[in-house]
């Protein structure tokens with residue numbers, strides 16, 4: 001393995017400044033924060049049970065343990081293990097500690113990172129399939145574009161970022177799952193301006209996912225949550241509150257997804273996927289990317305779909321404004337993205353799409369992308385050296 005770039009911000013270990021009543025032998029990284037300032041007023045209990053120190057507990061209703069760094073990490077680790085999550089986090093890279101960890105207890109980011117408390121960060125993903133990263137370079141190009149729009153200067157050049165991502169997947173030993181990564185304004189303070197952040201930060205995490213791709217049809221509703229204005233919808237920043245609320249709205253209505261319309265009432269996208277239609281004229285029709293995220297999967301589908309045109313299964317491929325009327329009377333409707341790949345929509349609001357079943361073009365496009373992930377050209381498949 002080639003060595004990683006020199007860490008940009010190695011945290012000095014500093015003693016915790018606590019009250020006289022507590023043994024302050026523990027050390028924590030400078031960027032780990034204690035919440036609350038009232039140590040003087042707390043009843044401090046060593047988590048290990050030894051040497052309890054009582055300080056004016058009149059304002060306290062429960063005992064809050066004061067933890068050493070190692071104790072805190074151990075608790076994070078235990079907490080993770082108890083979560084019983086279907087997702088396993090196998091490795092994390094952080095430019096804060098300048099390396100990769102496979103210990104879930106260390107997979108944390110500092111509170112004073114501006115991405116955490118101001119949303120000043122951008123992110124992207126890439127699928128891991130059969131020990132290869134799918135469309136890594138396309139996703140890397142997009143995160144760098146998002147970073148530039150968000151005025152975040154990455155801590156390393158493109159080649160180093162790419163090398164770190166590949167090495168993180170290699171260290172994780174994951175062969176199927178996803179890689180998520182973030183560029184943030186960095187750590188420094190809790191101000192609004194990032195001027196106190198001296199160095200941007202880079203984080204990446206590998207998530208194992210062995211579940212098979214599902215291709216059953218889903219229901220969609222129209223989102224009542226406002227879509228982000230084009231300046232923000234076209235970049236992949238961490239500000240996903242509208243997207244989360246939109247997904248929750250779908251779930252509250254027994255649907256899988258809520259579809260956004262743009263400011264002019266045309267069909268836009270879903271909260272983490274693009275949409276496309278097969279029209280009555282047998283055209284593949286997709287909203288253009290000027291006011292929404294330019295999906296890497298959607299762009300790849302536009303290319304792969306050309307095979308269906310050559311085979312006579314599709315008449316044409318078109319990107320443009322799509323009205324709700326056109327969408328709802330389409331023969332097929334589909335969601336397209338790294339997470340769903342290609343997923344049929346069989347009902348939108350009260351309107352049944354086509355004959356209400358998963359359509360043949362949607363299925364053919366799903367097969368094409370699965371094939372591409374397993375045996376596509378080197379431009380879309382980057383091997384991971386394990």
Ligand SMILES: Cc1ncc(COP(=O)(O)O)c(C=O)c1O
Pocket residue numbers: 269270271272273274293294295296297298336337338339
């Ligand atoms: C808002 C939004 N639109 C579209 C997409 C699909 O993009 P991609 O295919 O690159 O995953 C995503 C993916 O996360 C998204 O968040």
